[in-house]
Amino acid sequence: MAKTLLTTVFFLCVAASSYASPSLRIDKPQHDFGTVTQEDKVEHFFEIENAGDSDLVIEKLVPS
Template sequence: MKIKLFVVATLLIATACKNENKTEVQDEILAPTESITEQNMSEMTDATTSTENSVATEAPVMTFEKTEHDFGSITQGENVTHIFKFKNTGKSDLLISDAKGSCGCTVPEYPKTPIKPGESGEMKVTFSSAGRNGLQSKTVDITANTATGREQLMIKASIK
C-alpha cells in the first residue's frame, strides 16, 4: 500500500512539474512574439497614417463660394437655376466623376475635364418645381477625387 501511495505521489509531482515547465516555456516563446507583433502593428499603423496624410495633403480641394442657395419664393411649375462657383485650392488636378440630385427634380451639370490647381469651375443646378408645394430642400451629391471623395450642395425654395 505504501508503495502504491509513493508511486501515485511521485507521478503527481512529476506531472505538476512538467505542466509548470511547459507554461514557463510557452510564456518565454509567446512573449517575444506578442511584443514583435505589437511593434509591427504600431509601425504598420504609423505607415498607413503617414500615407493617408500624404495623399490627403496632395489631393485636390473643392472650395465653393457657397454650398447652399435659397431661391426664395417661386411659382409652382417654374424651373430655376443657380450656378455654384468653386476653385481647386488643392495640389493636384480635380476630377469630378459624378453629381446627382436628391430627386429627379434637381439636375446638376458639372465640368467633365480636369480642373488644375488654382483654376475655377462651375456647377449648374436646375430645380423643377412642377408638382411640388411648400418648402423644398434638395441636395446635390458630388463624387470627386478630393480627400473625402464626396462634396454636397443644397438648394431651397418655397413653392406657392
C-alpha cells in the first residue's frame, strides 16, 4: 500500500515538472547596427523574457 502511494507521488512529481517549464522569448533576435563609423566598440541590448511557468536559467553565452 505504502509502495503504491510512493509510486503515485513519484509519477505526480514527474508530471508536474514536465508541465512547468521555462520558455525563452526574444522578440528581436537580430539587430542591424546599420552603417557605423570606425570606433572601438558598439553595444546592443537584446530584450528577453521568460514566457514559461518556471524559472529560466541562462547557462552561458557563447560569442562567435
